[in-house]
Amino acid sequence: MVTRIGLVGCGTVGTGLIEMLDRKRDFLRERHNFDFSLVFVSDAIKGTVFSKTGLDTAEILKEIAARGGMFESRYAGNGPDKLEGLLREARPDIVCEAAPTDYKTGEPGMTILSSALKAGASAVTSSKGAIGLNMAGLKKLAIENGVHLRFESSVLSGTPLINLVRGPLAGCSLSKAEGIVNGTTNYMLTRMEAGLGYDEALEEAQRLGYAEADPTGDVEGFDAAVKVCIMSAEFFGVELRVDEVRRTGITGVTAADVANAAKSGRRIKLIAGASREGGSAAAYVEPRAVDLANPLASVSGATNAVSIVTDNLGEITISGPGAGKKETAQGILSDMIDIVSMRYQSG
Amino acid sequence: MVTRIGLVGCGTVGTGLIEMLDRKRDFLRERHNFDFSLVFVSDAIKGTVFSKTGLDTAEILKEIAARGGMFESRYAGNGPDKLEGLLREARPDIVCEAAPTDYKTGEPGMTILSSALKAGASAVTSSKGAIGLNMAGLKKLAIENGVHLRFESSVLSGTPLINLVRGPLAGCSLSKAEGIVNGTTNYMLTRMEAGLGYDEALEEAQRLGYAEADPTGDVEGFDAAVKVCIMSAEFFGVELRVDEVRRTGITGVTAADVANAAKSGRRIKLIAGASREGGSAAAYVEPRAVDLANPLASVSGATNAVSIVTDNLGEITISGPGAGKKETAQGILSDMIDIVSMRYQSG
Numbered sequence: 001m002v003t004r005i006g007l008v009g010c011g012t013v014g015t016g017l018i019e020m021l022d023r024k025r026d027f028l029r030e031r032h033n034f035d036f037s038l039v040f041v042s043d044a045i046k047g048t049v050f051s052k053t054g055l056d057t058a059e060i061l062k063e064i065a066a067r068g069g070m071f072e073s074r075y076a077g078n079g080p081d082k083l084e085g086l087l088r089e090a091r092p093d094i095v096c097e098a099a100p101t102d103y104k105t106g107e108p109g110m111t112i113l114s115s116a117l118k119a120g121a122s123a124v125t126s127s128k129g130a131i132g133l134n135m136a137g138l139k140k141l142a143i144e145n146g147v148h149l150r151f152e153s154s155v156l157s158g159t160p161l162i163n164l165v166r167g168p169l170a171g172c173s174l175s176k177a178e179g180i181v182n183g184t185t186n187y188m189l190t191r192m193e194a195g196l197g198y199d200e201a202l203e204e205a206q207r208l209g210y211a212e213a214d215p216t217g218d219v220e221g222f223d224a225a226v227k228v229c230i231m232s233a234e235f236f237g238v239e240l241r242v243d244e245v246r247r248t249g250i251t252g253v254t255a256a257d258v259a260n261a262a263k264s265g266r267r268i269k270l271i272a273g274a275s276r277e278g279g280s281a282a283a284y285v286e287p288r289a290v291d292l293a294n295p296l297a298s299v300s301g302a303t304n305a306v307s308i309v310t311d312n313l314g315e316i317t318i319s320g321p322g323a324g325k326k327e328t329a330q331g332i333l334s335d336m337i338d339i340v341s342m343r344y345q346s347g
Numbered sequence: 348m349v350t351r352i353g354l355v356g357c358g359t360v361g362t363g364l365i366e367m368l369d370r371k372r373d374f375l376r377e378r379h380n381f382d383f384s385l386v387f388v389s390d391a392i393k394g395t396v397f398s399k400t401g402l403d404t405a406e407i408l409k410e411i412a413a414r415g416g417m418f419e420s421r422y423a424g425n426g427p428d429k430l431e432g433l434l435r436e437a438r439p440d441i442v443c444e445a446a447p448t449d450y451k452t453g454e455p456g457m458t459i460l461s462s463a464l465k466a467g468a469s470a471v472t473s474s475k476g477a478i479g480l481n482m483a484g485l486k487k488l489a490i491e492n493g494v495h496l497r498f499e500s501s502v503l504s505g506t507p508l509i510n511l512v513r514g515p516l517a518g519c520s521l522s523k524a525e526g527i528v529n530g531t532t533n534y535m536l537t538r539m540e541a542g543l544g545y546d547e548a549l550e551e552a553q554r555l556g557y558a559e560a561d562p563t564g565d566v567e568g569f570d571a572a573v574k575v576c577i578m579s580a581e582f583f584g585v586e587l588r589v590d591e592v593r594r595t596g597i598t599g600v601t602a603a604d605v606a607n608a609a610k611s612g613r614r615i616k617l618i619a620g621a622s623r624e625g626g627s628a629a630a631y632v633e634p635r636a637v638d639l640a641n642p643l644a645s646v647s648g649a650t651n652a653v654s655i656v657t658d659n660l661g662e663i664t665i666s667g668p669g670a671g672k673k674e675t676a677q678g679i680l681s682d683m684i685d686i687v688s689m690r691y692q693s694g
Binding site for chain 1: 367371374375379499505506507510511514515516517518519520639640641642644645646647659660661662663664665666667668673674676677680681684685688689
């Protein structure tokens with residue numbers, strides 16, 4: 001079986017996914033029995049390319065590298081340019097959504113994912129907005145249409161957390177998930193340990209591309225809070241609104257706080273978590289001085305980590321990259337392989 | 348579909364598995380669509396019980412608790428007492444093997460697993476011996492018979508490592524796996540940091556049941572070396588003999604070594620690992636002074652952790668329990684759920 005893939009959103013992550021599919025085509029077929037055909041790529045800025053029989057991934061990448069867009073590709077203008085038309089004409093098995101995300105509206109992810117699921121395609125997303133806002137509604141839509149919805153990369157990029165709990169931890173009940181889920185603030189706090197003040201650390205993070213020009217989403221803990229909502233919904237079945245997460249960012253953390261923590265053998269980390277409390281969940285994002293013996297203490301720079309508490313295993317901690325081009329693409333790829341193995345395996 | 352389970356070996360782990368199946372019956376059906384029937388339990392010391400229609404798990408547990416064996420159970424003597432007969436009469440879908448393991452011969456696991464696979468049952472094992480000795484041969488046997496072989500609990504007990512790489516990390520190539528895979532020695536080294544000498548730490552570990560009367564397998568690094576062989580075979584496809592693993596145990600580590608490492612901000616850990624080198628692998632077990640910034644440094648007591656290096660994600664580290672009754676049973680359960688979801692999922 002060949003899996004027909006459509007991609008919506010071709011910024012850093014989307015391009016990373018095309019590169020990975022291009023580079024790993026043979027490996028994926030031989031190792032994971034994953035044979036694919038990329039039938040469309042659609043991006044608000046770079047344009048749309050379409051081929052019923054599958055795009056030449058190398059050519060698309062060359063086109064993007066050379067011209068920053070796909071308008072002059074031989075695949076441009078060959079098919080519809082709106083999503084509904086693309087879904088109808090290309091009949092993808094899986095739509096990958098990697099568009100920029102708006103935490104407040106969940107758009108454009110919400111519309112893209114809903115359209116894909118309604119058209120009978122499974123949907124994989126790397127963006128937090130729609131999943132953080134309405135996971136239950138989207139899951140219901142997937143079930144109604146007999147397809148799958150996956151979102152590994154929405155938390156910790158491709159570092160397995162969502163699929164770790166779904167797969168290898170099957171059989172466990174979770175009571176808590178807590179960790180460092182925002183790389184920007186963790187990088188800043190790590191640099192403040194090295195002696196930088198808050199403003200210097202922020203400037204450096206912006207210079208390196210870790211922080212945006214308006215850093216509010218990261219430093220005020222909104223990004224982490226959305227991820228907490230995703231963990232609560234996925235692990236406990238408790239959907240929270242972002243404003244239900246008790247939230248303190250790192251803007252009030254000073255170089256003196258960091259130095260004082262170090263004197264008592266601790267490190268200040270922005271800790272985001274949720275714990276199940278009966279049928280509801282307590283959720284929080286807050287700077288906390290953690291002891292060096294805590295597995296989260298040694299998580300430095302842009303690395304992320306989450307500890308989960310389970311009935312069968314006690315505490316399990318996983319750490320790895322929290323962002324990045326190929327790191328996020330890997331999460332999308334892993335979701336696709338899992339969907340396909342569930343669809344086609346029967347012996 | 349009801350999954351027919353046979354269990355061979357009913358010591359701590361086997362009993363833990365029956366307890367988990369008993370306690371989680373409803374949860375497993377509702378959450379994971381895993382409906383089971385335990386059709387036999389066979390143990391060299393506790394005897395054999397058999398029921399074509401499924402044993403009453405609560406009654407078996409009561410019997411073991413009350414009498415230390417199953418000879419007087421109403422299920423005893425109702426069927427064959429040899430494995431071949433049990434497989435023929437009970438027709439299990441999955442055989443779980445949790446017998447004590449002999450690293451040198453792989454027995455009795457080797458015979459049990461081979462018999463199960465040849466009889467057309469999938470096999471799940473928590474023991475290291477057979478898998479460490481001949482993973483390729485057993486995998487071949489599984490493929491020939493159209494069934495599955497799984498062994499999550501053979502390394503880090505139920506803390507996901509094998510299934511983490513198989514499932515959520517699908518798409519990645521691994522170049523290295525390294526970590527703390529022996530809880531006994533890690534407990535001893537942690538206690539030596541607190542000021543105990545080697546002999547005191549060993550005595551304490553023996554008193555707490557972490558170390559055996561003859562501690563050679565742990566302190567000389569044999570247990571860790573077998574786990575390295577499993578990681579090398581599973582992750583790189585390179586089968587090594589235990590004597591091909593460069594191996595130094597912790598018997599030469601003194602209180603002074605531990606104290607000196609601490610002075611330079613480091614901790615001595617027994618590090619076990621393998622790295623891919625072309626078509627072969629370099630494998631080792633050795634005490635090493637690791638920097639506190641290393642994620643392995645904060646792994647204390649009986650906890651285990653492994654860092655793996657992948658092409659798509661760089662380094663991923665997972666830590667959790669390395670042994671224990673329900674912890675090991677969880678690994679077996681997770682393997683069974685995965686096998687069943689592969690067998691029956693088709694939509």
